[in-house]
Amino acid sequence: MENNQTADSEETKSCEYDPNVNQDELIMAQEKQIAEEIKANIAMVGELDDLSSLEREYSNDPVYFSKVATLLPKFSNVRRTRPDGNCFLRGFIFAYLEYCIYHREELTRFKQYLEASKEELFEMGFPKFTTEDFNDMFMEVVTDLEGSGSIDRVEAIINDAGTSDYLVVYLRLLISAHLQKNAEFFSFFIEGGRTVGEFCKQEVEPMYRECDHLHIVALTAALGVGVRVMYLDRGEGSSVVSHDFPEDKDPVIHLLYRPGHYDILYKA
Amino acid sequence: MSTPARRRLMRDFKRLQQDPPAGVSAAPTENNIMIWNAVIFGPHDTPFEDGTFKLTLEFTEEYPNKPPTVKFVSKMFHPNVYADGGICLDILQNRWSPTYDVAAILTSIQSLLDEPNPNSPANSLAAQLYQENRREYEKRVAAIVEQSWLNFQDEDEGEEMKKDT
Numbered sequence: 146m147e148n149n150q151t152a153d154s155e156e157t158k159s160c161e162y163d164p165n166v167n168q169d170e171l172i173m174a175q176e177k178q179i180a181e182e183i184k185a186n187i188a189m190v191g192e193l194d195d196l197s198s199l200e201r202e203y204s205n206d207p208v209y210f211s212k213v214a215t216l217l218p219k220f221s222n223v224r225r226t227r228p229d230g231n232c233f234l235r236g237f238i239f240a241y242l243e244y245c246i247y248h249r250e251e252l253t254r255f256k257q258y259l260e261a262s263k264e265e266l267f268e269m270g271f272p273k274f275t276t277e278d279f280n281d282m283f284m285e286v287v288t289d290l291e292g293s294g295s296i297d298r299v300e301a302i303i304n305d306a307g308t309s310d311y312l313v314v315y316l317r318l319l320i321s322a323h324l325q326k327n328a329e330f331f332s333f334f335i336e337g338g339r340t341v342g343e344f345c346k347q348e349v350e351p352m353y354r355e356c357d358h359l360h361i362v363a364l365t366a367a368l369g370v371g372v373r374v375m376y377l378d379r380g381e382g383s384s385v386v387s388h389d390f391p392e393d394k395d396p397v398i399h400l401l402y403r404p405g406h407y408d409i410l411y412k413a
Numbered sequence: 414m415s416t417p418a419r420r421r422l423m424r425d426f427k428r429l430q431q432d433p434p435a436g437v438s439a440a441p442t443e444n445n446i447m448i449w450n451a452v453i454f455g456p457h458d459t460p461f462e463d464g465t466f467k468l469t470l471e472f473t474e475e476y477p478n479k480p481p482t483v484k485f486v487s488k489m490f491h492p493n494v495y496a497d498g499g500i501c502l503d504i505l506q507n508r509w510s511p512t513y514d515v516a517a518i519l520t521s522i523q524s525l526l527d528e529p530n531p532n533s534p535a536n537s538l539a540a541q542l543y544q545e546n547r548r549e550y551e552k553r554v555a556a557i558v559e560q561s562w563l564n565f566q567d568e569d570e571g572e573e574m575k576k577d578t
Contacts, residue, residue, distance in 0.1 A: 167535070169506055170482075274428055275477070275512040278421060307417030310478045314511045346546040350510040352478045 180353075182230060190303045191225040193411070199223060208379055215384045216375065216401075223401060230353035233361065233362045233400070233407040234313045239303045240398040240409045241370060242286075246294035251397075256287045258368065262319060270324055276318060282311040288334035314352065320360050321345040323367040334359055354404065365390040372398045375410060418476045422446050422543060425515040437519035439470065447472045449481075451519055455558060459527035462549040464558035467520070468498075470515065480509040487561045490553045492529040492540035500525070501535040 224239070226232040247254035263280045267273050286302055303309045317326035324331050327402055328341040335344045348354050356364075365393050371394035376386045389396055399410040422441065436555035439451035448516060449470040455461030467486040473479060483505055484498035504513060504521055506530040512519075541549035 167495045167497060169501055170499060173506065189482050201483065227536060272514070272517065274424070275514050279511070282417070307474075310475075311417060314478065318512070346508060346510065349507065352511060 149347075165246065170187070180229065183227060185349075187225070187227045188304055189227045189229075189235055189306070189309055190300070190409070193222050193224055196220050196223055208392075209381055212377055212385050215410050216377075216410075217320045219413055220375075220410045221413040224409040226406075226408055230355050231313050233356035234316045234364075235303065235309065236400055236409045237372065237398060238312050238316060239299060240400070241368075242278065242290060242299045242302070243296060244397050246290055246299065248397075249291075249294075250289065252291060252294070255368075256291070258282070259283055259287060262322075266318060266322055269325065271318060271322070277378075279311050279315040279318065280405065283315050286312065311353065316364060317350050317352070319367050320356075320363045321349045323363040324349065324359070327363075331359065331363070337355065361390050365394070369394070370398065372397040372400060374400050374402050374407075376402045377403075378404055416474055418472060418474045419446055420473060421477055422515075428514065429516055430553055432516075434516045435521050436523055437516070439515050449515065451515075453463060453523050453526070455520055455561075456523060456527055460554040460557060462527045464561045466561050468519075470518070479512070480505045480513070481518070485520065488557050490536070490539050490557045492532040492534050492536055493525060493538075493542050495535040499535070501530075501533050501574065 146252070186247045196213075198246060199213045199216070200210065203213055225238075226236045227241075241255075242373050243254060259280065263277065266276050266280075286308065289302070303312075324345055332341050335341060344359075349360060361374070362371065373396035374388050374390070376388065380386065399412060401408045401410045422569065423446070425440060435455040437451065439449050442448045442450060448452045449472070450467045451470055453462030453466045453468060456465065465487075466489065468483060469486055470483050472481040483500055485494055485500065486498060489498065495501065500522060502522065502525055504510070505518070516549075529540070529543055531540050531544055539550065539553070542553065
């Protein structure tokens with residue numbers, strides 16, 4: 146390397162923080178290693194598993210065990226998602242596309258929504274060139290499912306990293322757009338003195354950022370798709386609390402929330 | 414094999430050719446679309462004016478979900494550029510958005526040149542001089558601007574020779 150800089154002597158000090166070492170790269174390298182381990186061991190969306198597998202998971206935890214027991218009559222199966230910060234969106238899009246292949250009219254409606262959403266994003270100032278790229282991929286997937294729609298196909302699409310991530314990105318753009326369109330309302334729920342725009346840049350649009358309440362409210366409202374979340378945590382009471390997004394819509398997707406993570410649930 | 418990352422990089426390249434942004438240029442290396450060479454021209458009316466700074470961009474298959482690794486190859490003197498050429502810029506780290514493309518990355522770096530962020534110094538001397546002794550800072554910048562031309566000539570000659578063979 147012709148330009149390898151020789152460190153100026155005044156900059157070389159043997160302290161813990163060495164300004165000549167690229168700290169960002171060190172941190173990013175470590176984060177990458179953790180992410181690689183998760184990636185190697187857990188599918189983006191796993192196979193259909195019996196709900197009793199959850200009971201076994203908590204056989205030594207009386208609180209969770211008894212709460213899982215209350216889920217059993219209502220739900221029969223679970224699909225686990227990879228905990229990479231995209232779990233809600235990955236779980237959502239898997240369950241929604243699965244619903245769509247059995248409800249073709251919903252698939253048609255969704256396709257029309259996607260087509261129209263592109264122009265709306267452009268108008269809101271999302272970069273045309275890249276936004277179009279993500280929209281194209283989503284349209285391809287939906288068109289593919291219109292033809293050969295099967296659960297095997299959905300499994301293949303969502304577990305293909307490139308395609309799956311593109312769908313997740315586009316959902317993030319839709320959430321960001323919805324939050325910004327309704328900025329006045331959502332600004333009351335944003336912590337840390339940030340504007341809605343800043344929140345979207347930091348917590349919504351980047352990949353691997355976890356979705357919380359706000360993201361879910363925005364996504365389900367934007368798409369008009371009902372989601373019921375079952376909250377399995379150490380909260381009071383012996384049953385699992387549930388919440389519907391949006392509140393006035395019948396849920397077509399059921400997700401299991403455990404602190405920091407979402408999996409897909411199937412009704413009995 | 415065409416992966417989403419490669420497909421997207423081809424589109425990025427096409428767009429750079431059809432609609433080139435002012436003051437930056439970039440192209441994939443001949444043998445590997447995942448590694449790009451780029452040039453940023455120092456913005457007018459700044460100490461970096463007339464500089465021709467070379468950079469490399471290294472993409473992974475996770476692009477555009479994750480940012481490329483961007484480094485200055487030309488010697489740089491800037492509060493947010495590490496000694497190894499690495500760049501401390503939020504959009505290349507925790508504020509990366511998949512909606513950024515190569516053009517957006519390079520124009521962001523170009524504006525960083527004259528708008529350093531003294532809160533995250535990667536070069537403490539540059540950060541200190543920028544805040545406390547602007548004249549000395551500009552002198553140092555002028556030196557790397559001149560150096561950027563020299564590097565450029567060397568490389569150009571090298572590339573031309575390759576083309577001849």
